[in-house]
Structures are given as C-alpha cells and as structure tokens.
Amino acid sequence: MTGEVDMSTADALFRAATPDGVHCATLDLSAVTFFDSAAIHAVIRLADRYPGALEVRPSPQVLRVLEISGLAGQPWLKPPS
Template identity: 65%
Template sequence: MATADTMLQTALREPAGKITLDLSAVTFFDSAAIHALVRLAQELPGRLTVRPSRQVRRVLEISGLGEQSWLDPA
C-alpha cells in the first residue's frame, strides 16, 4: 500500500512507447497495488507488460485479472 502510488507515478512520469513492469521479486500485493496496476493499464493501453512474481500472479488470478493482455504469460 505504501508504494503503490509511487509505482504508478514513477511509471507515468516520463512518456514511453512501452513499459515493462517487473514485479518478479514482489512477495506482497494488496488492493492498493491492484488499483494502481489497473490505473496504469488504463493509462497505457497496449503499451504495458507486467512480469509478475508467483504471488502477484496468484493475487491477480483471484481478483479476476489473470487473463489481462498486459500480463506476461511466462
């Protein structure tokens, strides 16, 4: 929760063609992080790729976001 808004603001700070958000080392992902991620996906349609850790992927699956096009299938 403490870093979700920072993640969002940092990712949106500079214009970019594509953004890859590497969450592979993240072990805790709460509703604030989900909200920030969904907002980021809305702000960057077709330009966002998220590489989740096993824990993040599980949270996204439980929340119904496991099949989003921005979620790296690997």
C-alpha cells in the same frame, strides 16, 4: 520492484512508471513478495494509461493475487513460463 507493493508504495510504483513523455511500460514484479488491492489499483490505472502498451511480469505471489482478482486473462499480464 522488490518486496511489498501495498497502500504505502503503490503510488510510488505508479509515479515511477509514468514519467513525462513515456508511452509504454514494463513492470518487473518478479521479486515482489506481497501485492494488495492498492497495488492492483495502480496496475489497472497503468493499463488505462498505456492501452495495449503495458506489460506486467509477475512473481508467483503477484500472479496468484491477480488470478484471485479475476485479472489473470488480461493481455498485459505475462506469466512466467
């Protein structure tokens, strides 16, 4: 994903990450510049769908939103090194 993930694009993100027959997902959000509560909800839904099999690679902006939301310690979050 690139640009903004918000209430108008969060469902598209979820659908793109959940095609039939898929049992894991990696979300490359390293080029995302805006991330709102709808986007957070989509990621949480994906974590529920792929327990132990989701990896999220955030941009600094996404990481900050997840930190503020209390989600920085989630095992699916792979902060930039």
